Amino acid sequence: MAPTEFPHHASDRPADLSERLSDRPAVAVVGPGAIGTTVAAALHEAGRTPRLYGRTARDHLQLRHDGGSVVVPGPVGIDPARGAEPADLVLLAVKATQVEAAAPWLAALCRPGTVVCVLQNGVEQEAAVGPHAPGCAVLPSVVWFPAEARPDGSVWLRGPARLTLPDVPAAAVVREALRGTRCSVELAADFTSVAWRKLLQNAAAGLMVLSGRRAGVFGRADIARLALDYLREGLQVARAEGADLSDEVPREIVDGFRSYPADLGTSILADRVAGRPLEWDTRNGVILRRGRAHGIATPISEVVVPLLAAGSEGPG
Structure with missing residues (x-):
């Protein structure tokens, strides 16, 4: 399988999935670094505050941008065995080198039908993450925004935030979750x-x-x-x-x-x-x-x- 093709499970039951998740889906962000903080802030601004999980306990996240800043309330959970309830949408924002370490979070947060959107570099995202999320739709993405972690723990967003996803039915879940936020989503037929x-x-x-x-x-x-x-x-x-x-x-x-x-x-x-x-x-x-x-x-x-x-x- 080519690295950017998608298995059939990525688009199973598209109508049922879209309908089930259209009304305030439970969203989890795993990896609140530069990319994760940006997406979490976009959701929080729109009144859709996600649950946050990562390696370091924090009571909030902060995104700085030219117009000011956004504070996302925590806490950031650090133990997959404690308090990690299954989510409808998991935004996996860890780096490619951290996928194995994030596997316990996927096990705790995923259930059959969960959409896992992989916000990381590369063209082999589905192959790397798919084995850790059986029964789930695993979507790769292309992240187009300059976000930098700062020494004080905040993130500086230096330009517009945009994601590109493959044009498959499960991508509608991500697009709907981020609709009207500072992070736009576009679908590509030729991903x-x-x-x-x-x-x-x-x-x-x-x-x-x-x-x-x-x-x-x-x-x-x-x-x-x-x-x-x-x-x-x-x-x-x-x-x-x-x-x-x-x-x-x-x-x-x-x-x-x-x-x-x-x-x-x-x-x-x-x-x-x-x-x-x-x-x-x-x-x-x-x-x-x-x-x-x-x-x-x-x-x-x-x-x-x-x-x-x-x-x-x-x-x-």
């Missing part, structure tokens, strides 16, 4: 192409980790050239995986980085600075792995991926 385009953008951001610099580094002509070459080899892999992406995509992505504020970071850079495990395999290794499977040469990936892996895992 494979959207997901791989974002994957290429995330892969290029790996150069920020290797250089130890934020978005301003793409203002260097040499880094821009390297990023273009890297993205062009990734584009070949994306097309082999079924993505319909034009030759202009690499240039568009690099131009996008060059247009960002010079101090704009990325989650994988923040993890490197903090000494946390990196999503190197989800964001970069997948291009190397899939390229090899298709017999596509990826010489830049052959260098970038081991360096990112070593930076994440050592030794040394």
